[in-house]
Amino acid sequence: xxxxxxxPATLTAAVLTAGLLTVPASAAAAETRAGAxxxxxxxxxxxxxxxxxxxxxxxxxxxxxRLVARGADVAARPRTVPGAVLADLVVDDRELAxxxxxxxxxxxxxxxESATAGLRxxxxxxxxxxxxxxxxxYWWTSNxxxxxxxxxxxxxxxxxxxxxxxxWTAADxxxxxxxxxxxxxxxxxxxxYALPQPLPGRPVSVKATSSLGGTSRAITPQxxxxxxxxxxxxxxxxxxxxxxxxxxxxxxxxxxxxRQYPKLxxxxxxxxxTQGYRRTAVAYLGDPATAAIVVDSVKFGxxxxxxxxxxxxxxxxxxRALSAAYRDRVLTVRLATDAGGRVISTTDQVAAFISAKxxxxxxxxxxxxxxxxxMPVAGPARLDDGLAGTEVSKKPWTVxxxxxxxxxxxxxxxxxAYSQEHAREWATPLVTLEFAERLLANxxxxxxxxxxxxxxxxxxIPMVNPDGANYSFNDFNFQRKNIVNHCTGASRxxxxxxxxxxxxxxxxxxxxxxxxxxGASANCLSGTYAGTAELSEAESRNVIALAEAHTNIKFSLxxxxxxxxxxxxxxxxxxPGRVTLPRPSIDEQKYFLDxxxxxxxAISSERGTVTWPAYTGPVxxxxxxxxxxxxxxxxxxxxxxxxxxxxxxxxxxxATQQWEGVGFQPPFDEAHAESQEYASGLLELVRIAKETGSxxxxxx
Numbered sequence: 001x002x003x004x005x006x007x008p009a010t011l012t013a014a015v016l017t018a019g020l021l022t023v024p025a026s027a028a029a030a031e032t033r034a035g036a037x038x039x040x041x042x043x044x045x046x047x048x049x050x051x052x053x054x055x056x057x058x059x060x061x062x063x064x065x066r067l068v069a070r071g072a073d074v075a076a077r078p079r080t081v082p083g084a085v086l087a088d089l090v091v092d093d094r095e096l097a098x099x100x101x102x103x104x105x106x107x108x109x110x111x112x113e114s115a116t117a118g119l120r121x122x123x124x125x126x127x128x129x130x131x132x133x134x135x136x137x138y139w140w141t142s143n144x145x146x147x148x149x150x151x152x153x154x155x156x157x158x159x160x161x162x163x164x165x166x167x168w169t170a171a172d173x174x175x176x177x178x179x180x181x182x183x184x185x186x187x188x189x190x191x192x193y194a195l196p197q198p199l200p201g202r203p204v205s206v207k208a209t210s211s212l213g214g215t216s217r218a219i220t221p222q223x224x225x226x227x228x229x230x231x232x233x234x235x236x237x238x239x240x241x242x243x244x245x246x247x248x249x250x251x252x253x254x255x256x257x258x259r260q261y262p263k264l265x266x267x268x269x270x271x272x273x274t275q276g277y278r279r280t281a282v283a284y285l286g287d288p289a290t291a292a293i294v295v296d297s298v299k300f301g302x303x304x305x306x307x308x309x310x311x312x313x314x315x316x317x318x319x320r321a322l323s324a325a326y327r328d329r330v331l332t333v334r335l336a337t338d339a340g341g342r343v344i345s346t347t348d349q350v351a352a353f354i355s356a357k358x359x360x361x362x363x364x365x366x367x368x369x370x371x372x373x374x375m376p377v378a379g380p381a382r383l384d385d386g387l388a389g390t391e392v393s394k395k396p397w398t399v400x401x402x403x404x405x406x407x408x409x410x411x412x413x414x415x416x417a418y419s420q421e422h423a424r425e426w427a428t429p430l431v432t433l434e435f436a437e438r439l440l441a442n443x444x445x446x447x448x449x450x451x452x453x454x455x456x457x458x459x460x461i462p463m464v465n466p467d468g469a470n471y472s473f474n475d476f477n478f479q480r481k482n483i484v485n486h487c488t489g490a491s492r493x494x495x496x497x498x499x500x501x502x503x504x505x506x507x508x509x510x511x512x513x514x515x516x517x518x519g520a521s522a523n524c525l526s527g528t529y530a531g532t533a534e535l536s537e538a539e540s541r542n543v544i545a546l547a548e549a550h551t552n553i554k555f556s557l558x559x560x561x562x563x564x565x566x567x568x569x570x571x572x573x574x575x576p577g578r579v580t581l582p583r584p585s586i587d588e589q590k591y592f593l594d595x596x597x598x599x600x601x602a603i604s605s606e607r608g609t610v611t612w613p614a615y616t617g618p619v620x621x622x623x624x625x626x627x628x629x630x631x632x633x634x635x636x637x638x639x640x641x642x643x644x645x646x647x648x649x650x651x652x653x654x655a656t657q658q659w660e661g662v663g664f665q666p667p668f669d670e671a672h673a674e675s676q677e678y679a680s681g682l683l684e685l686v687r688i689a690k691e692t693g694s695x696x697x698x699x700x
Contacts, residue, residue: 044106046093055108056099058085063104130156130214132164135191138224138613139203142604145652147196148221149614152180152208157189163211164192170201180208186518186578186625195659196612198652224613227601229684233446240437241430241675244668246473247466248392250429254400254462261440264453266403270461271545272538273396275484277470281305281383282494284367285312286347291373293351295331296363296492301385302394310362311379312350314343322353331362335375343374350375365489386497389474397466399542402436404458413693414553416640417682418461418543421504421630423468423479424664425561427647430675432462432559435682452683455690457552465504465539477665480527482539487524499525502537505560505629508544509534510636511572511581512628518575519625530628543630547638554693556634556642557685559678562662563623564649566600566611568592568642571619571632580620581632588641593617595688596643602684606677609649619644645681647674 046052053075058064064078064085073090080086088110091099100106135151148168156162160182167177176199180192208216232238245253258267281301286292297305310331322336322345333354335345347366354364387394405412417435419428439458442449463469465482472479481501485492506513506520506528513520513530520530535541547553570581584592593616600611615622619629623646626632631642648666650659662670 044096044109046091046096046112048093051090051092051113052096053088053090053110054096054106055086055088055110056104057107058087058104059083061085063102067099130154130159130162130210130212132208132210132214132216134206134208134216134219136613137206137219137221139199139221140224140604140610141202142608142610142652145654146199146201146203147610147652148199148203148206149194149196149224149612150180150206150208150221151191151193151614152216153191154210154212154214156210156212156214159212161211162192165209166194167207167209168197168199168203169205170199171204172201174200186573186575188578190621193614198657224610225597225600225604227598229598229602229605229680229687230448233448236446237441238434238438238679239672239676240441241434241672244426244665244671245429245433247397247463247469250433250463250466251400253433254402257402257436257440261443264404264406264440264443266408268401268403268459268546270399270401270542272541273398274465274467274482274538276300276394276396277387277389277392277467277474277483278302278394279385279387279483279485279497279500281308281385282492283310283381283383284494285310285364285381286367286370286376286378288367288370291347291370291376292367292378293347293354293364293370293375294367294490294493295354295381295383296365297383298359298361298363300394301383301387306384308383309380310383311381312375312377314377317341322349324354324357326358326361330380331358335377343377345375347371347373347375363492365492367493368490386494387471387475389470392470392474399461399464399466399539401546402458402460402462404436404439404453404460405456406454408457410457410550410552412455412457412552413689414457414459414550414555415686415689416459416461416547416553416556416634417559417685418464418556418630419559420462420469421464421539421558422560423465423472423481424477426469426472426665427561427671427674428559429462430671431645431647431678431682432460434675434679436460436462438679438683439686452686452690456686456693457550458686459546459550459553461543461546464543468501468504471501481529482537484537485524486529486532491524496525499527501529502531503528504537504539505558506530506627507535507537507540508628508630508633510628510633511570514628516574517572517581517625517627519572520627534628540630544633544638547634547640553638553640555685555689556631556640557645557682558629558631558642559645559647561646561664561674562648562666563615563646564609564611565615565623565644565646566596567615567617567619567622567631567644567646568596569618569632569635571629571644572625572627573620580618581636583618591641591692592643595685598688599643599681599684603677603681606680607673609673609677611649615646643685645678647678 076088078087133153137150139148150166164180169175178197180194183190203221205218207218258265278300281297284292295310308329312333315334318341320337324333335343338344347370351364351366417432419432443453468482471483476498481503483501485500511517512534520528573580604610631644634640635642648662653660
């Protein structure tokens with residue numbers, strides 16, 4: 001049969017001669033008898049606008065010929081019966097009424113249009129009956145409450161409507177279930193998952209079912225992380241942080257540790273000085289609400305440009321040319337006039353004139369919305385760098401690292417811990433400094449600590465991004481980037497001051513934005529701005545310089561916040577296709593996961609905080625694509641086994657039965673707790689380095 005074919009009038013003769021089938025007399029008689037004996041059928045109707053496939057009885061072949069000539073939608077070859085023609089037509093409600101009025105009699109409603117969707121859905125469900133596979137099924141106990149987390153993948157990955165439910169059975173026989181949600185990344189299906197679910201006790205069995213009829217095998221969830229660190233001895237010293245620390249505080253702590261433990265510590269000045277806590281000075285000249293330009297100093301505000309005044313004046317005479325003079329820290333712009341003495345200088349002309357006449361001192365551009373307007377007589381306006389921290393040094397900053405170890409000649413396996421690449425993550429340097437001070441303070445009294453310090457070469461950069469940190473503490477607490485302003489033109493408008501800077505952790509040279517990877521931006525106002533080129537920033541160059549200068553560094557851990565993640569390579573992918581950086585080998589992947597379980601167990605030992613199994617894995621899989629991040633550079637380019645922390649795990653609220661985030665700058669009690677638990681995680685990394693890193697030669 002051919003569905004939906006239209007028969008043109010030119011084919012009428014062919015239809016009537018080749019297409020009409022003569023029904024044998026016996027069959028026709030039987031059909032007639034059946035029709036005569038059958039009860040009167042119910043009237044056939046269609047809803048307004050609805051289409052249907054209907055069999056019509058036509059009075060003769062001429063009637064059918066006329067329908068074909070009119071372009072009727074003939075769905076099948078017609079059949080003849082004594083004295084009539086049966087024709088199957090696709091019609092809507094109006095066509096049905098018209099045909100009936102012309103004498104065609106509907107004898108069978110074969111199919112409604114609305115029935116197709118249901119049939120199609122049934123067909124799709126039948127065709128897509130899926131296979132389900134658990135990717136993760138872990139349970140743990142935290143602060144007296146048991147949790148279960150699962151991930152399930154379906155083979156019906158192209159069906160966005162597949163629903164998956166997990167049913168669990170606990171050791172005491174209780175059962176329950178919960179739905180999973182579909183997770184896609186870069187338009188690619190990954191799996192179905194749910195946040196950790198509270199259970200009344202240890203689960204002994206889980207099973208998944210889908211809306212397509214798929215069923216997984218029942219499996220037994222594994223305990224997570226299944227590892228605990230060695231017990232700390234009596235008298236072990238810890239808890240060395242008692243407040244958030246500014247860059248100045250951190251510098252003082254580094255200096256004190258170097259002075260207090262000279263036999264165990266070297267203080268390393270990293271080679272690339274940062275810009276410092278300073279910016280160019282800027283002012284609006286005019287009213288931004290009506291007409292204005294922005295005047296920006298070429299030098300930084302602290303280099304004699306804060307407080308410089310700028311003004312425009314009407315010369316008060318006819319036919320004057322645009323002119324300007326800079327004297328006694330005042331820039332005076334005399335506007336041009338016409339023959340009648342009216343000011344005729346536009347904002348564009350004034351901005352261009354200032355930039356051209358004083359290229360070593362000022363830049364100017366037109367405020368958004370002011371282009372082409374007459375420049376107002378305005379000022380004086382004072383240039384200012386807008387920085388609030390008057391007590392903070394404006395000088396370029398020398399970033400420092402602590403090198404801790406009894407033997408610091410490169411013969412011992414090295415571990416690098418570094419933090420505060422992102423300025424607003426105030427808790428992260430508390431982690432690395434707590435870790436460093438535990439190693440130093442317990443060296444004399446704890447044999448296990450002494451063994452670690454004697455066997456491993458530890459490098460700590462507590463604060464990678466001091467300028468951004470100063471800005472976060474004093475000006476804008478959500479500052480993520482450094483404060484180097486690569487913006488040009490209107491993007492330098494002071495209303496964007498909290499968006500300037502480079503994301504240090506998008507500025508590295510492997511899997512970068514410049515290589516086509518996702519997760520960074522070329523927009524200087526973006527929170528993930530990658531800079532002008534790979535390693536364009538002093539902050540990122542310092543991390544790489546330290547790692548390159550000390551080739552015994554075989555392990556690294558980058559400390560960020562917040563969310564409670566523990567991650568490794570690959571950290572970035574390209575689209576379309578979600579093509580990641582090369583995956584670690586099977587053996588390396590196992591090493592990453594086995595080590596992660598140990599470190600997660602150490603974190604949990606402090607206050608029961610458990611980093612979720614779903615948040616443990618490659619950055620690109622458990623978080624997002626982060627083009628140009630430091631861990632990828634260290635791993636792929638320098639052969640360092642590199643991990644990433646995101647401290648600040650979500651906390652379970654028993655009253656609301658919800659997981660709650662803690663933020664970048666939680667109340668200090670929470671930040672203090674994070675410093676203690678994640679410092680324990682770093683100590684476990686040093687134990688791993690001692691056990692598996694005796695060969696200090698890098699293999700990559």
